[in-house]
Amino acid sequence: MTGGEKVAVVTGGASGIGLAIVECLAGSGFRVLVADVSGKESEVAAGLGAGVEAIHVDVTSPGDVKAMVEAALDGWGRLDGLVNVAGTCPNFDLIGDCPVEAYDLIMDVNLKGTFLAIKYAAPVMAAGGGGSIVNIASAGGIGGVARMGAYCAAKAGVIQLTKVAAIEYGLQDVRVNAVCPGTTLTPMAENFFTSMPGQREEVEAATALGRLGKPSDVAEVAAFLLSDAASYVTGTAVPVEGGRLASPVSRQLARVES
Template identity: 40%
Template sequence: MNTIFNNKVAIVTGGSFGIGRATAIAFARQGASVVIADCVEDLNRETLQQIEADGGKATFIKCDVSKASDIEAMIDKTISMYGRLDFAFNNAGIEGVAATTQQCTQENWERTLAVNLTGVWLCMKHELSHMLQQGSGAIVNCASVAGLVGFPSLPAYVASKHGVIGLTKTAALEYAKWGIRVNAVCPGVIKTPMIDRFTGNNKQAEQQFVDMEPVGRMGEPAEVAAAVIWLCSDAASFVTGVALPVDGGWISQ
Protein backbone atom coordinates (compact mmCIF):
# COMPACT_ATOMS: atom_id res chain seq x y z
CA MET A 1 0.00 0.00 0.00
CA ASN A 2 1.27 3.48 -0.89
CA THR A 3 1.10 6.34 1.59
CA ILE A 4 0.71 9.60 -0.36
CA PHE A 5 -2.67 10.06 1.37
CA ASN A 6 -1.58 8.77 4.77
CA ASN A 7 -3.65 10.35 7.58
CA LYS A 8 -6.05 11.80 5.01
CA VAL A 9 -9.79 11.18 4.74
CA ALA A 10 -11.82 10.75 1.55
CA ILE A 11 -15.54 10.51 0.86
CA VAL A 12 -16.76 8.66 -2.24
CA THR A 13 -20.46 8.90 -3.03
CA GLY A 14 -21.92 6.11 -5.11
CA GLY A 15 -19.10 4.03 -3.69
CA SER A 16 -20.76 0.61 -3.69
CA PHE A 17 -20.32 -0.16 -7.39
CA GLY A 18 -18.54 0.74 -10.61
CA ILE A 19 -16.39 3.86 -10.77
CA GLY A 20 -17.19 4.68 -7.15
CA ARG A 21 -16.00 1.31 -5.92
CA ALA A 22 -12.78 1.50 -7.93
CA THR A 23 -12.07 5.00 -6.62
CA ALA A 24 -12.78 4.13 -3.00
CA ILE A 25 -10.34 1.22 -3.30
CA ALA A 26 -7.77 3.47 -5.00
CA PHE A 27 -7.98 6.08 -2.23
CA ALA A 28 -7.49 3.38 0.41
CA ARG A 29 -4.52 1.93 -1.45
CA GLN A 30 -2.91 5.37 -1.25
CA GLY A 31 -3.34 5.35 2.53
CA ALA A 32 -6.55 7.36 2.98
CA SER A 33 -9.36 6.42 5.32
CA VAL A 34 -12.42 6.14 3.09
CA VAL A 35 -16.11 6.77 3.65
CA ILE A 36 -18.17 4.76 1.16
CA ALA A 37 -21.48 6.61 0.81
CA ASP A 38 -24.31 5.12 -1.22
CA CYS A 39 -28.10 4.88 -1.16
CA VAL A 40 -27.73 1.20 -2.11
CA GLU A 41 -25.79 -0.97 0.28
CA ASP A 42 -24.06 -3.81 -1.53
CA LEU A 43 -25.24 -6.81 0.48
CA ASN A 44 -21.80 -8.39 0.28
CA ARG A 45 -20.10 -5.08 1.07
CA GLU A 46 -17.50 -5.91 -1.57
CA THR A 47 -15.99 -2.41 -1.63
CA LEU A 48 -15.52 -2.39 2.13
CA GLN A 49 -14.27 -5.97 2.23
CA GLN A 50 -11.71 -5.42 -0.50
CA ILE A 51 -10.36 -2.30 1.20
CA GLU A 52 -10.05 -4.11 4.52
CA ALA A 53 -8.48 -7.15 2.85
CA ASP A 54 -5.82 -4.82 1.44
CA GLY A 55 -5.14 -3.49 4.93
CA GLY A 56 -7.01 -0.22 4.42
CA LYS A 57 -9.58 1.63 6.51
CA ALA A 58 -13.14 2.29 5.36
CA THR A 59 -16.67 2.83 6.60
CA PHE A 60 -19.98 2.46 4.80
CA ILE A 61 -22.64 5.14 5.39
CA LYS A 62 -26.02 4.90 3.73
CA CYS A 63 -26.81 8.19 2.00
CA ASP A 64 -29.26 9.41 -0.64
CA VAL A 65 -27.52 12.44 -2.17
CA SER A 66 -30.84 13.93 -3.28
CA LYS A 67 -31.67 14.47 0.41
CA ALA A 68 -29.90 17.31 2.21
CA SER A 69 -30.47 15.68 5.60
CA ASP A 70 -28.75 12.46 4.47
CA ILE A 71 -25.71 14.36 3.19
CA GLU A 72 -25.38 16.50 6.28
CA ALA A 73 -25.63 13.43 8.53
CA MET A 74 -23.09 11.52 6.41
CA ILE A 75 -20.53 14.31 6.51
CA ASP A 76 -21.09 14.99 10.21
CA LYS A 77 -20.50 11.29 10.91
CA THR A 78 -17.33 11.39 8.80
CA ILE A 79 -15.98 14.30 10.84
CA SER A 80 -17.02 12.63 14.09
CA MET A 81 -15.22 9.41 13.17
CA TYR A 82 -12.10 10.76 11.47
CA GLY A 83 -11.83 14.40 12.56
CA ARG A 84 -11.24 15.83 9.10
CA LEU A 85 -12.15 15.73 5.41
CA ASP A 86 -9.44 16.06 2.78
CA PHE A 87 -10.94 14.67 -0.43
CA ALA A 88 -14.37 14.11 -1.90
CA PHE A 89 -15.35 12.31 -5.07
CA ASN A 90 -18.95 13.28 -5.73
CA ASN A 91 -19.76 10.39 -8.00
CA ALA A 92 -23.31 9.25 -7.22
CA GLY A 93 -25.50 9.43 -10.29
CA ILE A 94 -28.26 7.82 -12.31
CA GLU A 95 -28.82 7.57 -16.05
CA GLY A 96 -32.54 8.20 -15.91
CA VAL A 97 -34.97 6.98 -18.56
CA ALA A 98 -34.08 7.29 -22.24
CA ALA A 99 -36.54 9.54 -24.08
CA THR A 100 -36.48 12.50 -26.43
CA THR A 101 -36.78 15.99 -25.02
CA GLN A 102 -40.46 16.07 -25.95
CA GLN A 103 -41.13 12.63 -24.45
CA CYS A 104 -39.07 13.03 -21.27
CA THR A 105 -41.40 13.03 -18.28
CA GLN A 106 -41.24 15.68 -15.58
CA GLU A 107 -40.74 12.91 -13.03
CA ASN A 108 -37.67 11.61 -14.88
CA TRP A 109 -36.32 15.14 -15.34
CA GLU A 110 -36.69 16.06 -11.69
CA ARG A 111 -35.31 12.79 -10.32
CA THR A 112 -32.28 12.80 -12.63
CA LEU A 113 -31.35 16.37 -11.79
CA ALA A 114 -32.05 15.80 -8.09
CA VAL A 115 -29.43 13.06 -7.91
CA ASN A 116 -26.91 14.11 -10.56
CA LEU A 117 -26.81 17.88 -10.09
CA THR A 118 -28.54 18.92 -6.89
CA GLY A 119 -26.82 16.01 -5.15
CA VAL A 120 -23.39 17.26 -6.23
CA TRP A 121 -24.22 20.79 -5.10
CA LEU A 122 -25.49 19.60 -1.72
CA CYS A 123 -22.39 17.46 -1.19
CA MET A 124 -20.08 20.33 -2.08
CA LYS A 125 -22.02 22.73 0.16
CA HIS A 126 -21.32 20.61 3.24
CA GLU A 127 -17.87 19.36 2.21
CA LEU A 128 -16.63 22.89 1.62
CA SER A 129 -17.68 23.99 5.10
CA HIS A 130 -15.19 21.59 6.68
CA MET A 131 -12.47 22.12 4.08
CA LEU A 132 -12.64 25.88 4.64
CA GLN A 133 -12.03 25.33 8.35
CA GLN A 134 -8.93 23.27 7.49
CA GLY A 135 -7.76 25.64 4.77
CA SER A 136 -7.24 22.76 2.37
CA GLY A 137 -9.03 20.11 0.35
CA ALA A 138 -9.68 18.69 -3.08
CA ILE A 139 -13.04 17.88 -4.61
CA VAL A 140 -13.63 15.93 -7.80
CA ASN A 141 -17.12 15.79 -9.29
CA CYS A 142 -18.14 13.07 -11.69
CA ALA A 143 -19.54 14.59 -14.86
CA SER A 144 -19.45 12.71 -18.18
CA VAL A 145 -18.63 13.15 -21.82
CA ALA A 146 -22.36 13.93 -21.85
CA GLY A 147 -21.40 17.06 -19.94
CA LEU A 148 -19.24 18.17 -22.85
CA VAL A 149 -21.36 17.18 -25.87
CA GLY A 150 -25.00 16.36 -26.49
CA PHE A 151 -26.56 12.90 -26.70
CA PRO A 152 -30.01 12.33 -28.24
CA SER A 153 -32.71 10.84 -26.00
CA LEU A 154 -30.94 11.72 -22.75
CA PRO A 155 -32.03 15.33 -22.13
CA ALA A 156 -32.16 15.13 -18.34
CA TYR A 157 -28.86 13.26 -18.01
CA VAL A 158 -27.06 15.58 -20.45
CA ALA A 159 -28.43 18.69 -18.75
CA SER A 160 -27.42 17.39 -15.33
CA LYS A 161 -23.86 16.62 -16.40
CA HIS A 162 -23.42 19.95 -18.19
CA GLY A 163 -24.60 21.50 -14.92
CA VAL A 164 -22.00 19.58 -12.93
CA ILE A 165 -19.24 21.06 -15.08
CA GLY A 166 -20.59 24.58 -14.68
CA LEU A 167 -20.89 24.11 -10.92
CA THR A 168 -17.35 22.73 -10.77
CA LYS A 169 -15.88 25.73 -12.59
CA THR A 170 -17.80 28.18 -10.39
CA ALA A 171 -16.71 26.55 -7.13
CA ALA A 172 -13.11 26.31 -8.37
CA LEU A 173 -13.02 30.08 -8.84
CA GLU A 174 -14.75 30.78 -5.54
CA TYR A 175 -12.34 28.75 -3.41
CA ALA A 176 -9.07 28.93 -5.36
CA LYS A 177 -7.51 31.28 -2.81
CA TRP A 178 -8.70 29.20 0.13
CA GLY A 179 -6.48 26.20 -0.58
CA ILE A 180 -9.31 24.13 -2.07
CA ARG A 181 -9.23 22.73 -5.59
CA VAL A 182 -12.37 21.63 -7.44
CA ASN A 183 -12.25 19.61 -10.65
CA ALA A 184 -14.41 17.19 -12.62
CA VAL A 185 -13.79 13.97 -14.50
CA CYS A 186 -15.78 13.24 -17.64
CA PRO A 187 -15.84 9.47 -18.23
CA GLY A 188 -16.62 8.05 -21.64
CA VAL A 189 -18.01 4.55 -22.02
CA ILE A 190 -16.82 2.71 -18.92
CA LYS A 191 -17.65 -0.93 -18.22
CA THR A 192 -19.94 -0.48 -15.21
CA PRO A 193 -23.37 -1.63 -14.03
CA MET A 194 -24.79 1.61 -15.49
CA ILE A 195 -23.60 0.65 -18.98
CA ASP A 196 -24.93 -2.87 -18.44
CA ARG A 197 -28.35 -1.40 -17.63
CA PHE A 198 -28.21 0.94 -20.58
CA THR A 199 -27.35 -1.82 -23.06
CA GLY A 200 -29.39 -4.53 -21.35
CA ASN A 201 -26.22 -6.65 -21.52
CA ASN A 202 -26.91 -6.95 -25.24
CA LYS A 203 -23.62 -7.73 -26.96
CA GLN A 204 -24.59 -5.92 -30.15
CA ALA A 205 -25.50 -2.79 -28.20
CA GLU A 206 -22.23 -3.01 -26.29
CA GLN A 207 -20.31 -3.38 -29.54
CA GLN A 208 -21.89 -0.20 -30.89
CA PHE A 209 -20.39 1.70 -27.96
CA VAL A 210 -17.03 0.01 -28.43
CA ASP A 211 -17.05 0.91 -32.13
CA MET A 212 -17.46 4.59 -31.23
CA GLU A 213 -14.36 4.54 -29.01
CA PRO A 214 -11.17 5.52 -30.88
CA VAL A 215 -9.15 3.20 -28.65
CA GLY A 216 -11.41 0.29 -29.64
CA ARG A 217 -12.60 -0.73 -26.19
CA MET A 218 -14.59 0.42 -23.18
CA GLY A 219 -12.75 2.00 -20.32
CA GLU A 220 -12.26 0.35 -16.94
CA PRO A 221 -13.45 1.90 -13.67
CA ALA A 222 -9.86 1.83 -12.37
CA GLU A 223 -8.81 4.13 -15.21
CA VAL A 224 -11.25 6.80 -14.04
CA ALA A 225 -10.18 6.20 -10.45
CA ALA A 226 -6.56 6.88 -11.42
CA ALA A 227 -7.57 10.27 -12.81
CA VAL A 228 -9.43 11.13 -9.61
CA ILE A 229 -6.45 10.18 -7.47
CA TRP A 230 -4.16 12.33 -9.58
CA LEU A 231 -6.50 15.33 -9.37
CA CYS A 232 -6.57 15.01 -5.58
CA SER A 233 -2.81 14.59 -5.27
CA ASP A 234 -0.09 17.21 -4.92
CA ALA A 235 0.95 16.32 -8.46
CA ALA A 236 -2.11 18.32 -9.58
CA SER A 237 -1.53 21.22 -7.17
CA PHE A 238 -1.87 23.82 -9.95
CA VAL A 239 -4.98 22.22 -11.49
CA THR A 240 -8.43 23.52 -10.63
CA GLY A 241 -11.64 24.18 -12.57
CA VAL A 242 -10.84 21.46 -15.11
CA ALA A 243 -13.34 19.08 -16.74
CA LEU A 244 -10.99 16.21 -17.58
CA PRO A 245 -12.18 13.74 -20.24
CA VAL A 246 -11.35 10.12 -19.47
CA ASP A 247 -12.92 8.84 -22.62
CA GLY A 248 -10.51 7.01 -24.90
CA GLY A 249 -10.61 9.97 -27.31
CA TRP A 250 -14.41 10.02 -27.71
CA ILE A 251 -14.91 13.80 -27.83
CA SER A 252 -11.85 14.33 -30.03
CA GLN A 253 -13.61 12.77 -33.00
Protein backbone atom coordinates in the same frame (compact mmCIF):
# COMPACT_ATOMS: atom_id res chain seq x y z
CA MET B 1 -2.43 14.33 -1.02
CA THR B 2 -0.53 11.10 -0.81
CA GLY B 3 -2.71 9.02 1.48
CA GLY B 4 -1.47 8.26 4.97
CA GLU B 5 -3.66 10.21 7.38
CA LYS B 6 -5.76 11.83 4.65
CA VAL B 7 -9.54 11.34 4.71
CA ALA B 8 -11.81 11.15 1.67
CA VAL B 9 -15.54 10.65 1.18
CA VAL B 10 -16.81 8.93 -1.96
CA THR B 11 -20.50 9.12 -2.81
CA GLY B 12 -21.87 6.30 -4.92
CA GLY B 13 -18.92 4.32 -3.62
CA ALA B 14 -20.45 0.86 -3.53
CA SER B 15 -20.38 0.04 -7.25
CA GLY B 16 -18.97 0.94 -10.64
CA ILE B 17 -16.70 3.97 -10.87
CA GLY B 18 -17.29 4.86 -7.22
CA LEU B 19 -16.15 1.45 -6.01
CA ALA B 20 -13.04 1.64 -8.21
CA ILE B 21 -12.20 5.01 -6.68
CA VAL B 22 -12.74 3.70 -3.14
CA GLU B 23 -10.41 0.77 -3.85
CA CYS B 24 -7.80 3.03 -5.43
CA LEU B 25 -7.79 5.48 -2.52
CA ALA B 26 -7.81 2.79 0.15
CA GLY B 27 -4.92 1.08 -1.60
CA SER B 28 -2.89 4.28 -1.45
CA GLY B 29 -3.47 4.75 2.26
CA PHE B 30 -6.45 7.06 2.44
CA ARG B 31 -9.07 6.65 5.12
CA VAL B 32 -12.25 6.42 3.10
CA LEU B 33 -15.91 6.87 3.94
CA VAL B 34 -18.04 4.92 1.46
CA ALA B 35 -21.37 6.71 1.02
CA ASP B 36 -24.12 4.96 -0.90
CA VAL B 37 -27.87 4.47 -0.99
CA SER B 38 -27.84 0.89 -2.28
CA GLY B 39 -27.30 -0.89 1.03
CA LYS B 40 -24.05 -2.42 -0.25
CA GLU B 41 -21.82 0.21 1.32
CA SER B 42 -21.23 -1.75 4.55
CA GLU B 43 -20.23 -4.85 2.62
CA VAL B 44 -17.75 -2.85 0.57
CA ALA B 45 -16.22 -1.25 3.65
CA ALA B 46 -15.95 -4.56 5.47
CA GLY B 47 -14.22 -6.12 2.48
CA LEU B 48 -11.57 -3.41 2.39
CA GLY B 49 -10.78 -3.57 6.09
CA ALA B 50 -9.30 -1.02 8.48
CA GLY B 51 -9.48 2.60 7.45
CA VAL B 52 -12.65 2.21 5.38
CA GLU B 53 -16.06 2.97 6.86
CA ALA B 54 -19.56 3.10 5.42
CA ILE B 55 -22.57 5.37 5.69
CA HIS B 56 -26.00 5.08 4.09
CA VAL B 57 -26.65 8.33 2.20
CA ASP B 58 -29.34 9.61 -0.14
CA VAL B 59 -27.48 12.43 -1.87
CA THR B 60 -30.74 14.24 -2.64
CA SER B 61 -31.36 14.68 1.10
CA PRO B 62 -29.65 17.71 2.68
CA GLY B 63 -29.82 16.02 6.10
CA ASP B 64 -28.14 12.86 4.82
CA VAL B 65 -25.37 14.76 3.06
CA LYS B 66 -24.68 16.98 6.04
CA ALA B 67 -24.55 13.89 8.26
CA MET B 68 -22.10 12.29 5.82
CA VAL B 69 -19.64 15.16 6.19
CA GLU B 70 -20.09 15.17 9.95
CA ALA B 71 -19.43 11.41 10.07
CA ALA B 72 -16.03 11.90 8.43
CA LEU B 73 -15.19 14.61 10.94
CA ASP B 74 -16.47 12.61 13.91
CA GLY B 75 -14.59 9.51 12.83
CA TRP B 76 -11.26 10.95 11.73
CA GLY B 77 -11.27 14.63 12.69
CA ARG B 78 -10.72 15.98 9.19
CA LEU B 79 -11.86 15.94 5.57
CA ASP B 80 -9.29 16.27 2.81
CA GLY B 81 -11.04 14.85 -0.23
CA LEU B 82 -14.53 14.44 -1.66
CA VAL B 83 -15.43 12.51 -4.79
CA ASN B 84 -19.00 12.96 -6.02
CA VAL B 85 -19.84 9.86 -8.02
CA ALA B 86 -23.47 9.16 -7.13
CA GLY B 87 -25.56 9.35 -10.28
CA THR B 88 -28.39 7.77 -12.18
CA CYS B 89 -29.88 7.60 -15.67
CA PRO B 90 -33.03 5.46 -15.65
CA ASN B 91 -34.36 6.77 -18.97
CA PHE B 92 -33.08 6.56 -22.55
CA ASP B 93 -35.97 8.16 -24.44
CA LEU B 94 -35.94 11.07 -26.83
CA ILE B 95 -36.58 14.37 -25.05
CA GLY B 96 -40.17 14.39 -26.30
CA ASP B 97 -40.80 11.00 -24.72
CA CYS B 98 -38.89 11.44 -21.47
CA PRO B 99 -41.21 11.38 -18.44
CA VAL B 100 -40.96 14.49 -16.29
CA GLU B 101 -40.53 12.23 -13.26
CA ALA B 102 -37.41 10.69 -14.82
CA TYR B 103 -36.03 14.15 -15.60
CA ASP B 104 -36.59 15.26 -12.01
CA LEU B 105 -34.86 12.17 -10.59
CA ILE B 106 -31.86 12.57 -12.89
CA MET B 107 -31.47 16.22 -11.96
CA ASP B 108 -31.91 15.54 -8.25
CA VAL B 109 -29.32 12.77 -8.01
CA ASN B 110 -26.72 13.97 -10.49
CA LEU B 111 -26.81 17.74 -10.05
CA LYS B 112 -28.52 18.51 -6.74
CA GLY B 113 -26.61 15.69 -5.05
CA THR B 114 -23.30 17.16 -6.21
CA PHE B 115 -24.38 20.64 -5.14
CA LEU B 116 -25.30 19.44 -1.65
CA ALA B 117 -22.03 17.59 -1.15
CA ILE B 118 -20.00 20.65 -2.16
CA LYS B 119 -22.23 22.89 -0.03
CA TYR B 120 -21.47 20.96 3.13
CA ALA B 121 -17.93 19.73 2.43
CA ALA B 122 -16.20 22.77 0.91
CA PRO B 123 -16.53 25.03 3.98
CA VAL B 124 -15.25 22.21 6.19
CA MET B 125 -12.23 21.73 3.95
CA ALA B 126 -11.60 25.48 3.87
CA ALA B 127 -11.71 25.67 7.65
CA GLY B 128 -9.32 22.74 7.88
CA GLY B 129 -6.67 24.26 5.65
CA GLY B 130 -7.76 23.06 2.22
CA GLY B 131 -8.66 19.97 0.26
CA SER B 132 -9.70 18.63 -3.11
CA ILE B 133 -13.13 17.91 -4.57
CA VAL B 134 -13.59 15.76 -7.67
CA ASN B 135 -16.98 15.67 -9.36
CA ILE B 136 -17.72 12.84 -11.76
CA ALA B 137 -19.44 14.53 -14.68
CA SER B 138 -19.61 12.94 -18.15
CA ALA B 139 -18.36 13.32 -21.69
CA GLY B 140 -22.06 13.74 -22.41
CA GLY B 141 -21.93 16.96 -20.45
CA ILE B 142 -19.45 18.27 -23.01
CA GLY B 143 -20.58 16.81 -26.30
CA GLY B 144 -24.14 15.60 -25.81
CA VAL B 145 -25.60 12.14 -26.38
CA ALA B 146 -28.92 11.40 -28.06
CA ARG B 147 -31.55 9.78 -25.82
CA MET B 148 -29.80 11.05 -22.70
CA GLY B 149 -30.96 14.66 -22.70
CA ALA B 150 -31.68 15.05 -19.00
CA TYR B 151 -28.49 13.23 -18.02
CA CYS B 152 -26.34 15.35 -20.33
CA ALA B 153 -27.97 18.54 -19.04
CA ALA B 154 -27.35 17.50 -15.43
CA LYS B 155 -23.71 16.64 -16.12
CA ALA B 156 -23.17 19.92 -17.98
CA GLY B 157 -24.49 21.54 -14.82
CA VAL B 158 -21.97 19.58 -12.76
CA ILE B 159 -19.16 20.97 -14.92
CA GLN B 160 -20.35 24.55 -14.43
CA LEU B 161 -20.84 23.97 -10.69
CA THR B 162 -17.26 22.69 -10.60
CA LYS B 163 -15.94 25.90 -12.15
CA VAL B 164 -17.89 28.14 -9.80
CA ALA B 165 -16.84 26.21 -6.70
CA ALA B 166 -13.21 26.37 -7.82
CA ILE B 167 -13.47 30.16 -8.06
CA GLU B 168 -15.27 30.54 -4.75
CA TYR B 169 -12.96 28.35 -2.67
CA GLY B 170 -9.63 28.66 -4.45
CA LEU B 171 -8.18 31.26 -2.09
CA GLN B 172 -8.90 28.87 0.78
CA ASP B 173 -6.84 26.15 -0.94
CA VAL B 174 -9.81 24.00 -1.89
CA ARG B 175 -9.39 22.71 -5.43
CA VAL B 176 -12.45 21.56 -7.39
CA ASN B 177 -12.25 19.59 -10.62
CA ALA B 178 -14.47 17.37 -12.73
CA VAL B 179 -13.76 14.11 -14.50
CA CYS B 180 -15.81 13.41 -17.62
CA PRO B 181 -15.93 9.68 -18.39
CA GLY B 182 -17.06 8.31 -21.68
CA THR B 183 -19.01 5.07 -21.80
CA THR B 184 -17.57 3.00 -18.98
CA LEU B 185 -18.36 -0.59 -18.06
CA THR B 186 -20.68 0.06 -15.12
CA PRO B 187 -24.20 -1.12 -14.22
CA MET B 188 -25.58 2.09 -15.79
CA ALA B 189 -23.86 1.30 -19.09
CA GLU B 190 -25.15 -2.26 -19.01
CA ASN B 191 -28.69 -0.93 -18.58
CA PHE B 192 -28.19 1.29 -21.59
CA PHE B 193 -26.91 -1.51 -23.78
CA THR B 194 -29.78 -3.73 -22.69
CA SER B 195 -32.31 -1.08 -23.70
CA MET B 196 -30.48 -0.22 -26.94
CA PRO B 197 -29.35 -3.43 -28.70
CA GLY B 198 -26.36 -3.03 -30.99
CA GLN B 199 -25.15 0.15 -29.36
CA ARG B 200 -22.12 -1.36 -27.65
CA GLU B 201 -20.46 -2.03 -30.99
CA GLU B 202 -21.37 1.45 -32.19
CA VAL B 203 -19.85 3.06 -29.11
CA GLU B 204 -16.63 1.09 -29.46
CA ALA B 205 -16.39 2.07 -33.14
CA ALA B 206 -16.87 5.75 -32.22
CA THR B 207 -13.98 5.70 -29.75
CA ALA B 208 -10.42 6.38 -30.90
CA LEU B 209 -9.05 3.62 -28.67
CA GLY B 210 -11.67 1.17 -29.92
CA ARG B 211 -12.84 0.03 -26.49
CA LEU B 212 -15.10 0.97 -23.63
CA GLY B 213 -13.67 2.48 -20.48
CA LYS B 214 -12.97 0.56 -17.29
CA PRO B 215 -13.88 1.99 -13.88
CA SER B 216 -10.18 1.90 -13.01
CA ASP B 217 -9.43 4.24 -15.93
CA VAL B 218 -11.56 6.90 -14.25
CA ALA B 219 -10.39 6.07 -10.72
CA GLU B 220 -6.75 6.73 -11.52
CA VAL B 221 -7.54 10.20 -12.88
CA ALA B 222 -9.71 11.03 -9.87
CA ALA B 223 -6.93 9.90 -7.53
CA PHE B 224 -4.46 12.12 -9.38
CA LEU B 225 -6.74 15.14 -8.99
CA LEU B 226 -6.98 14.44 -5.26
CA SER B 227 -3.21 14.26 -4.96
CA ASP B 228 -0.58 16.93 -4.38
CA ALA B 229 0.69 16.19 -7.88
CA ALA B 230 -2.36 18.16 -9.09
CA SER B 231 -1.81 21.06 -6.68
CA TYR B 232 -2.07 23.65 -9.48
CA VAL B 233 -5.07 22.09 -11.19
CA THR B 234 -8.53 23.47 -10.39
CA GLY B 235 -11.71 24.47 -12.18
CA THR B 236 -11.18 22.07 -15.06
CA ALA B 237 -13.10 19.17 -16.59
CA VAL B 238 -10.90 16.28 -17.67
CA PRO B 239 -12.29 13.98 -20.39
CA VAL B 240 -11.58 10.29 -19.80
CA GLU B 241 -13.37 8.90 -22.83
CA GLY B 242 -10.89 7.15 -25.08
CA GLY B 243 -10.99 9.83 -27.76
CA ARG B 244 -14.71 9.68 -28.47
CA LEU B 245 -15.00 13.46 -28.45
CA ALA B 246 -12.42 13.54 -31.25
CA SER B 247 -14.56 11.25 -33.42
CA PRO B 248 -16.77 12.50 -36.27
CA VAL B 249 -20.27 13.56 -35.28
CA SER B 250 -21.72 10.90 -37.59
CA ARG B 251 -20.31 8.21 -35.32
CA GLN B 252 -21.77 9.52 -32.06
CA LEU B 253 -23.53 7.18 -29.68
CA ALA B 254 -27.24 6.40 -30.06
CA ARG B 255 -27.96 8.57 -33.07
CA VAL B 256 -31.63 9.30 -33.61
CA GLU B 257 -33.03 7.08 -36.33
CA SER B 258 -35.39 8.77 -38.78
